[in-house]
Amino acid sequence: MIIVNLNIRGVGGSSKARYLRQVIASEGAEFVCLQETKAKEFLAARFYSLWGDNKVGWVHYEGVNGSGSLLSMWHEEAFSYANHVMGKGFIAVFGNHVKTNTSCVVINVYAACSLSEKKTLWEDLSNLKADSQELVWCMCGDFNAIRSRNERKGIRERASQSGEITGFNSFIDTNSLFELPLVGKKFTWFKANGSAKSILDRVLVSEAWMEIWPMCKQYVQRREVSDHCAIVVKNVEKNWGPKPFRSINAWFMGKGFSEMVKNNWSSYPVQRNAFINIKEKLKALKGDLKVWNRDEFGNIQTNKMRILQELEALYFHDCINDLGEDDRLKRYELVGRLKETEK
Known part of the structure; x- marks a missing residue:
């Protein structure tokens, strides 16, 4: 469970x-x-x-x-x-x-x-x-x-x-x-x-x-x-099966996402074999989604991950030695910047 x-x-x-x-x-x-x-x-x-x-x-x-x-x-x-x-x-x-x-x-x-x-x-x-x-x-x-x-x-x-x-x-x-x-x-x-x-x-x-x-x-x-x-x-049990096609939940709340997927999907070449047709279309869509994701969310997500990584580094340092005043101030600043990315 x-x-x-x-x-x-x-x-x-x-x-x-x-x-x-x-x-x-x-x-x-x-x-x-x-x-x-x-x-x-x-x-x-x-x-x-x-x-x-x-x-x-x-x-x-x-x-x-x-x-x-x-x-x-x-x-x-x-x-x-x-x-x-x-x-x-x-x-x-x-x-x-x-x-x-x-x-x-x-x-x-x-x-x-x-x-x-x-x-x-x-x-x-x-x-x-x-x-x-x-x-x-x-x-x-x-x-x-x-x-x-x-x-x-x-x-x-x-x-x-x-x-x-x-x-x-x-x-x-x-x-x-x-x-x-x-x-x-x-x-x-x-x-x-x-x-x-x-x-x-x-x-x-x-x-x-x-x-x-x-x-x-x-x-x-x-x-x-x-x-x-x-x-x-x-x-957690290891699964050595093939990686499935994955999506990100935030995509579905992005402006124009559904329309972009529909338009791109209909524009891909149609193959005679139904299985190959789906496989090739998903492959093409994956590439387009990477570009769309970078344009829509790339900067925000990159900044957020960078802030979280810096906070993580401060946390591990704090577990070993107490943070000094400068590092505590830095953590306050990072927490503030993190909140800005969530607005």
Whole structure:
């Protein structure tokens, strides 16, 4: 199963919706867990807009005045919904993964800051899992807890930190959960000025989950629309088959795209053999699309990728040594320039 998880820190704004649609489309997401939507209610059209499709199911927990709000969404052709359970800090969605015909539970988690509330959440999740041991389990979200001191950097140690570490690890062990291997960034949350970072977001699964998806990992994405990084949960297996003809989602929103494709397609020579005809037309269209893409999106996309690469380099430098004042200022400038490319 392919899951996208993100503490989005408010779901409003076109840039966040656009980013979410892009991640969902590029990863082929089947299930999405969002924390801190900061919304009391949604219209159906908003869910369709966030996903970019209307074949979407959802459960929304509004929290307290939007605080601690959670949103779980799934594509109805990939996940068959059965029922759900909600409580403070979690949404558990029970259903069936269509492709593998697997009965599973995906729990969207958002933990409060206080240790006492975390302990209550851990107990609620433990009780829920104990009632349905036979199912395949996945818990993902912002657990707001670390498993060791090296998962937090640049933050003064709190008096409750030792209890948090011990309690969180005990919760994981007691429920026979496994944390998926982390790929990409070392941390998932960053303070705005980059002076502090932690692993707060993570994915915990049952042994049965690993038996179904043995190559499953959590892939940490670039931090773009929140102080948290999105995480993509997927089972990556090598495919040595031929590369298919691919398109970019942004093309379909480009001015004149459909007309350009129709005009060019009709202008290509027609071959007698139907198979060869399609093959040669796709080959010619691929070349024309490269030119059109460069003219329409080339400059914007090139600039955006260059900015993201510079931010990535600063991130890795910061993981080894804290950034100096000049580098922190540079990062602020790059983030500002990145926002300009998204307007």
